[in-house]
Amino acid sequence: MSAPDLTPAIMAQFAASGADKHLTLLLGAGASVASGLPDWNELAVRLLLRSGAVRDRRLAELLVREQDPLLVAEAAKQSLGSEWEASVRQALYGNFQGPGPSTLHFAIARHCLDEQPGKTTLITLNFDTLLEQAVRLLSTRLRGRAGEFAAQAESGHEHGVKALPQRQARVHHLHGVVGPTGTKNLILALSDYNEVLSAGMPWQQVLLIQSLRRGALILVGTSYRDPDVRKWFHHVMRDHPRNHSAIVLLVRESFRLGRDEFDEILPALASQWRAIGLEPVITSDFSDAVQIVQELAHIHRPGYLSPQERARLIWDAHTARFNEYQDSYARRLESEAHDLCHMLHGTNVRTSLWIADGNGYLVRWAVSDRIYRSPDVLTSVPTGQESSVLAGRALSAEAPLWEEPTAHSGHQWGCSLAIPVWTQIRELPPAVTAVHVIDFLAPIGQMRAALEINALGINGLETGWGDRLSHVVSTHPA
Structure with a gap:
């Protein structure tokens, strides 16, 4: 697929989603992989090797593939002890001197900057702050000076759903933040997830429920493997306005499958997402997702053409x-x-x-x-x-x-x-x-x-x- 293949029918799904009232964009690991950061499995492999629990990369990959990755991460966490957070930073960023935002990060940042304040909510499952970087860089480029539109990373109950001053863009990190120099509220190993799952009504669940009640919720680059995310969406999808949709962008590129193989599994894949209340939109490449985000601010305007x-x-x-x-x-x-x-x-x-x-x-x-x-x-x-x-x-x-x-x-x-x-x-x-x-x-x-x-x-x-x-x-x- 390419931009000329984004049909009126595809764009109509977004036009009817409630995005004209409010739009929430939720990013998964796929958005940051394009910037050179590891996906979940690769991150777990790096942590396992760094902990010394397994020294052979092939065996580490086997463990991550055949065992519960959360359990693998827990083993690494226990082995590393006080070095855990520093090891996560090293495993995430490696020798990068600050990875740059991807085109998807910039497209989302541009949408946020162009829309009226308060009409877009930014949520990420990723630990990095690439989305905040994209907002700051674009704000400086578009307005000629830094700070006119500030980007703020938030992760924690006290920051869950409070309103910000009009010219600030908050990025809600549902699983915590791992910056170049510090870590905050990290949810990565099995014990971290168990703590969140045992909470009655965590701030993340409240935020997602409020987001879909206000308008559309679009998921990009997520595999939906996180147990806490599954629990939160179980409650999110129970009671929301019928004219507000939760849409998941499924990108064939992230499945590493050829066109024929992907087409064969597509009916089953789509029915799985619909079974839990999310509407799938199928694209081939992350560039398609970028184009869709760029279109969102225009789809309700008179004379719009796909x-x-x-x-x-x-x-x-x-x-x-x-x-x-x-x-x-x-x-x-x-x-x-x-x-x-x-x-x-x-x-x-x-x-x-x-x-x-x-x-x-x-x-x-x-x-x-x-x-x-x-x-x-x-x-x-x-x-x-x-x-x-x-x-x-x-x-x-x-x-x-x-x-x-x-x-x-x-x-x-x-x-x-x-x-x-x-x-x-x-x-x-x-x-x-x-x-x-x-x-x-x-x-x-x-x-x-x-x-x-x-x-x-x-x-x-x-x-x-x-x-x-x-x-x-x-x-x-x-």
Whole structure:
């Protein structure tokens, strides 16, 4: 899946969820894995090895896989004694000099900053403070000075549900906070969970109940394995307004399964979540979750169009004037190839532009060394992580991807670079609806180094294509 595959039906689920009244976003470990932090199993393995209870990594992984991870963490906690909290910090961050927020953290922070104060509640099951960092960084960038919109990490009964001053954003840490220099209210080992589960009405449960009563509750990147979370949601889902939904974003990427395998388990997976009252929304990549978060502030506005509808507008505008845009784009790509060849001191270059058709395919619209005379001869490929074509994978990843040919590919070029192209229709969120591909005759190592030196020029090309594609819609009659 990619942004052009986010259909009106998918976005309608969020529009009908109660998010217009109030939105609560609950993050699981998947959000921080993208920043380089370990998932739950890897964290347990690191703690087990650090405690010395098991010295062989393979055996530690076996224990975590076959035994209750909470029991494994408890064994590590007892072995480490007074070094427990410091060991958790080391296991979580390793040698990182402060991991940076992921694109999902920034998307959530941007939503919080753009909305009216008090309309968004931020909750996380993660120990890190990456979400707070994202709020602070974006606030500084958008407003030109730090502190105008403060981010505050909270974990504990006394902080559970109190109101904050208007310009502060609190991030509620349901399982505690592990910062670079300190730890607070950590819930990680079996004994920690038992303490929480024995409490009559913990502040975490109160917060979740209040959140769903106020509006929509969206879970992102959580496996729902934590026993306390299961108990809390058992009470949360008992009594809440019917027009307020609890939605869970299921990302295929986190299951580490191929498309066919995931499709096979999908009915069972969806029915499991519906059985406990949560409505599943299925996406392929965490980039899809990022796009959905970016859409949330717009879905209730008049004239809203889903990412798929916006992609189709761009595609239809091009096919309606096929010959005109085919000729002009081929000439533009040819000029770019010439300029890149000069910039790279004579290295042969070919450039091409691929455009999403809004029906699950990416189409090679124009190439620098040829002109097509009919849409029927254009090459189209499915998008997604498993796409056989580099451009299809880059559209899904929403990040530049390199590729060098294999011995059996028959590819005449030394390497290729696919760069996503962001477009924006009206005042709706930007979305990746096209990919610019550059083929180089030289090997990948040489081209990577050369483009790092000339990064500004390459970025200018992508911005130009994004503006050009977006402008086509504004000049094409509906």
